[in-house]
Amino acid sequence: MSSFLSRLLPPFEIPKPLKAGMYHWMAPDDVPIPYRLHLRVENDETSVLIVNATTVVHLNPTATAHALQIIEGASEEEAAQEVARRYRVSRSRALQDQRELREQILTLATIPDVDPVVFLGMDRAEPFGKHPSAPYRLDLALTYRCDAEGELDPLARKRVDRELSGDEWKKILTTSWEAGIPHVTFTGGEPTLREELCDLIAHAEAQGQVTGLLTDGRRLSDADYLEKLSQAGLDHILITLVEGDPSSREGLMNAIASDIYTAVHLTLTPGPLGKSREVLEDLVKIGVPAVSLSSSETTNELFVELSAARDHASDLHLDLIWDIPVPYSATNPIALELDAPPVGAGRAWLYVEPDGDVLPTQGLDQVLGNLLRDPWSEIWSRAQG
Numbered sequence: 129m130s131s132f133l134s135r136l137l138p139p140f141e142i143p144k145p146l147k148a149g150m151y152h153w154m155a156p157d158d159v160p161i162p163y164r165l166h167l168r169v170e171n172d173e174t175s176v177l178i179v180n181a182t183t184v185v186h187l188n189p190t191a192t193a194h195a196l197q198i199i200e201g202a203s204e205e206e207a208a209q210e211v212a213r214r215y216r217v218s219r220s221r222a223l224q225d226q227r228e229l230r231e232q233i234l235t236l237a238t239i240p241d242v243d244p245v246v247f248l249g250m251d252r253a254e255p256f257g258k259h260p261s262a263p264y265r266l267d268l269a270l271t272y273r274c275d276a277e278g279e280l281d282p283l284a285r286k287r288v289d290r291e292l293s294g295d296e297w298k299k300i301l302t303t304s305w306e307a308g309i310p311h312v313t314f315t316g317g318e319p320t321l322r323e324e325l326c327d328l329i330a331h332a333e334a335q336g337q338v339t340g341l342l343t344d345g346r347r348l349s350d351a352d353y354l355e356k357l358s359q360a361g362l363d364h365i366l367i368t369l370v371e372g373d374p375s376s377r378e379g380l381m382n383a384i385a386s387d388i389y390t391a392v393h394l395t396l397t398p399g400p401l402g403k404s405r406e407v408l409e410d411l412v413k414i415g416v417p418a419v420s421l422s423s424s425e426t427t428n429e430l431f432v433e434l435s436a437a438r439d440h441a442s443d444l445h446l447d448l449i450w451d452i453p454v455p456y457s458a459t460n461p462i463a464l465e466l467d468a469p470p471v472g473a474g475r476a477w478l479y480v481e482p483d484g485d486v487l488p489t490q491g492l493d494q495v496l497g498n499l500l501r502d503p504w505s506e507i508w509s510r511a512q513g
Contacts, residue, residue: 143213143214145173146169146173146189146192146193146196147169148169148170148171149168149169149308150166150167150168150169150305150308150310150336151166151167151168151169151196151199151200152164152165152166152167152199152310152336153165153167153198153199155237161237161238163179163180163237163238164179164180164338164363165177165178165179165195165198165199165233165237166178166310166311166336166338167192167195167196167199168260168261168262168308168310169192169196170261171261172189173189173192173193174186174187174188174189174192175187175191175192175195175196176260176264177195177233178264178310178311179233179236179237180237180338183236184264185236190211190215190225191229193210193211193214193215194207194211194225194226194229195229195233197210197211197226198226198229198230198233204223204226204227204230205223207222207226208222208223208225208226209222211225211226259475259512260475260476261308262307262308262309262508263309263475263476263477263478263508263511264309264310264311264476264477265309265310265311265312265313265476265477266304266309266311266312266313266477266478266479266480267312267313267315267452267477267478267479267480267490268297268300268312268313268314268315268480269315269316269317269319269479269480269481269482269490270291270292270297270314270315270316270317270319270322270325270328270482271291271316271317271318271319271321271322271482272284272287272288272316272317272481272482273316273317273318273321274316274317274318275318275321287481288481288482288483288485289483290482290483291322291482291483292482292483292484292500293324294322294324294327294328296484296500297324297328298327298328298331299499299500300480300484300499300500301328301331301332301335301337302331302335303499303504304337305332305335305336305337306504307504307508309337310336310337310338311337311338311339311340312332312337312338312339312340313339313340313341313342313366313452314328314329314339314340314341314342315341315342316342316482317482318343318344318346318347319341319342319343320341320343320346320347320348320353325341325357326356326357326360327360329341329357329360329361329362330360330361332361333360333361334361338363338364339361339362339363339364340362340363340364340365340366340452341357341362341364341365341366342365342366342368342393342452343365343366343367343368343379344367344368344369344370344373344376344379345367345368345369345370345375345376345377345378345379345380345383346370346373346375346376346379347379348365348367348378348379348380348382348383349375349376349378349379349382351382354379354382354383354386354388355386357388358386358387358388362388363388363389364388364389364390364391365383365388365389365390365391366390366391366392366393366420366449366452367379367380367383367390367391367392367393368392368393368395369392369393369394371407380392380414380416381414384414384415384416389417390416390417391416391417391418391419391420391447391449392411392416392418392419392420393419393420393421393422393449393452394407394408394419394420394421394422394437395422395423395424396421396422396423396424396430396433396434396437397423397424397425397430398424398425398427398429398430402433402436404421404433404436404437404440405436405437405440408437408440408441408444408446409444411446412444412445412446416446417446417447418446418447418448418449419441419446419447419448419449420448420449420450420452421434421437421438421441421448422434451472451476451477473488473489473492474488474489474496474511474512475511475512477489478496478507478511479492480499483498484498484499484500484501485497485498486498486499486507486511488511496510496511497510
């Protein structure tokens, strides 16, 4: 019987496994809203689709094959034909799935507050939801210097014995990309004190990584410098606004007027209750789309103010950013101890100090290794353990 069927049915060719690795795609310049896709394919043919380095969607093998066709530039018809052949489904079904996935990706890329679990019928996982093969983001503290004088306080000097050179940071960026990390942020201290910053952004951009900058905004008051950052490929900025500082405010206004996505971090300090309401309302007026919030002390008064500020930000339809490290400064001390590591630390992101030491997250004194001296596989294994 088997020989009879084999004569009637065409031989079934077992498709080659999808190639594991990181894939990158950027929308053409002529689209109304530019966006990027990163697809990290795992060895089991599942994958993580990262849209604009903000939305993370876990895909099963079939969806991975569809997404891979998009990133490789196939048309809807070509993609459907390939998926139909690979999984022995009808071409019409494959074409329908391909079109739906393209629509879903476009929705995720252009409407950031859409929850695909509810609206798109597609499983979404926050970065800490599973154990990925590599983090989704690497936070790079280029320096712990906070001003042009370059002085470090004793605690910062105790933590790091030197700052890495620009070439050493490029090696770390290359290692991170080869490990499959699609998103890096440059923080500190004040990262704009490092003259190599534009070169580092350009290096990451050339690899295909999404780049962010955490800064007090003072250097951005120089419009020419901000343009250099933009030309290097910087994707987003988080400004730790310095209250009462004209150059920080001017830097914020310049950044908002640029084509770089710009958000603001506010550190609440002891003072009149309700002051944060006025600040948040002002940020909305000047066009800030998102904020992150923290307090300089762990007093009950500031806890109440922080809770009220979060509620008011939500009322103002400001997106809340919660997982980006606030640069080390006088109001965000490096010595501030964490009661418990944030959910996602050591899995969704890692933090690299100015000398290359890797921590699960900022403020957690647990060195996993050094990216210049230790193999990535060992560092990641320690993070997972």
